[in-house]
Amino acid sequence: MKISKLTHPLRGELKVPGDKSISHRAVMLGSLAQGDTEVSDFLEGADCLSTIDCFRKMGIDIEKTDHKIIIHGKGLHGLKKPYGILDCGNSGTTMRLISGILSGQSFESTLTGDPSIKKRPMNRIIRPLKMMGADIKSINSNDCAPLSIVGKQLNGIEYHSPLASAQVKSCILLAGLYADSPTSVTEPYVSRNHTELMLSYFEGDVKTLETTAMIQPEPHLKGQKVDVPGDISSAAYFIAAALMIPGSKILLKNVGINPTRSGIITVCKSMGGKIELISQRNDGYEPTADLLIQSSDLHGCVIGGGMIPTLIDEIPIIAVLASFASGITMIKDAQELKVKESNRLDIMVKELQAMGVNVEGTDDGMIIQGGNPMNGTEIESYLDHRIAMAFSIAGLVCEGETTIKHSNCIDISYPGFYKDLAELSQD
Ligand SMILES: O=C(O)C1=C[C@@H](OP(=O)(O)O)[C@@H](O)[C@H](O)C1
Ligand SMILES: C=C(OP(=O)(O)O)C(=O)O
Secondary structure: OEEEOOOOOOEEEEOOOEOHHHHHHHHHHHHHOEEEEEEEOOOOOHHHHHHHHHHHHOOOEEEEEOOEEEEEEEOOOOOOOOOOOEEOOOOHHHHHHHHHHHHOOOOEEEEEOOOOHHHOOOHHHHHHHHHOOOEEEEOOOOOOOOEEEEOOOEOOOEEEOOOOOHHHHHHHHHHHOOEOOOEEEEOOOOOOOHHHHHHHHOOOOEEEEOOEEEEOOOOOOEOOEEEOOEOHHHHHHHHHHHHHOOOOEEEEEEEEOOOOOOHHHHHHHHOOOEEEEEEEEOOOOOOEEEEEEEOOOOEOOEEOHHHHHHHHHHHHHHHHHHHHOEEEEEEOOOHHHHHOOOOHHHHHHHHHHHOOOEEEEEOOEEEEEEOOOOEOOEEEOOOOHHHHHHHHHHHOOOEOEEEEEOHHHHHHOOOOHHHHHHHHOOO
């Protein structure tokens, strides 16, 4: 994809696609619940389609219409031994969360995925699942996928996770549905809590106290109507673009603003960004708002600690904002970015440098001296959707032309990204 400098403001209204994390969980809990679960604004990104495919292979009937899916749940013990290997594609969320569910079944299964996911660490879930009595192993003994799981009766544990990771926490809580006693997970900082909220909404028994989540086993989950809010991680690209491009004013409708996810709003405001939350709602189980964003004079900031899990997927676009903003931005405690779809820390540093940005990588983040002119160039996306979208937005404020290689990887989380960008940037 080729991007040119935008010489006029972004304007208009947009409804970004449904939240990826919530869409995955709706398929999973809908499958394990009794009765139908109707999901509107389901994200039809490749990652969530991988989750649907896995549950269909385990005998769950999932109907799909435009932006709506209906899952005919079969209850906690209704999954069947999958026909064939379960392919999680590029999706870490699919692989790690499903592993928890599969560990408590009465059948064997094998999970695999694309070359990127086969390099991502799975020991973080293998270790606690084994503590619960699971029979799970990395087939190539390298702590990565493919994984083989022989379902077993699990025991409850009190797990103290070394990481603030919603995928680890959710994997253990979902395994806890099948344990013989309660299971709890304590994290160093609170990670996104969509699993806990949706389990409660489906009438599961989950309690949270500060950084601990605890689940009671064998609930009777009941199918529900789920309205998936707009994905704040997708909204982040347009928030950044509107803040940077002079004269811009856009309204992003019905975006999820769960506090465990919305660190991007806090950070943008601390950089001087004008973002207003209007029509805040909490009528379902996840809070939402419309976001009014206006171009702003941006300055650098410091990001680290407990803030990181609340904006983990937004760090690439925050690095772009920081390159444009005046002054220094320091991003620290973000070493998790090295084990996402790509090494997002190294790649951001390298490709921003190629755009002429004064940025230096550190062990757990980067230091950016922003505010200097940026130049368009050829950007390698490394097939990472967040890298491709972050540099597409950077291209709007670069002199000359920016080329994003393999930009179709954006379909992982945001099919229609360029169409929506074109709509907001109509002159
Ligand atoms: O639980 C989830 O839906 C996710 C959790 C995060 O991963 P970690 O839990 O590995 O930080 C995030 O990066 C990913 O995009 C989605
Ligand atoms: C890290 C991501 O997703 P996952 O871990 O599910 O592949 C992401 O969407 O940025």
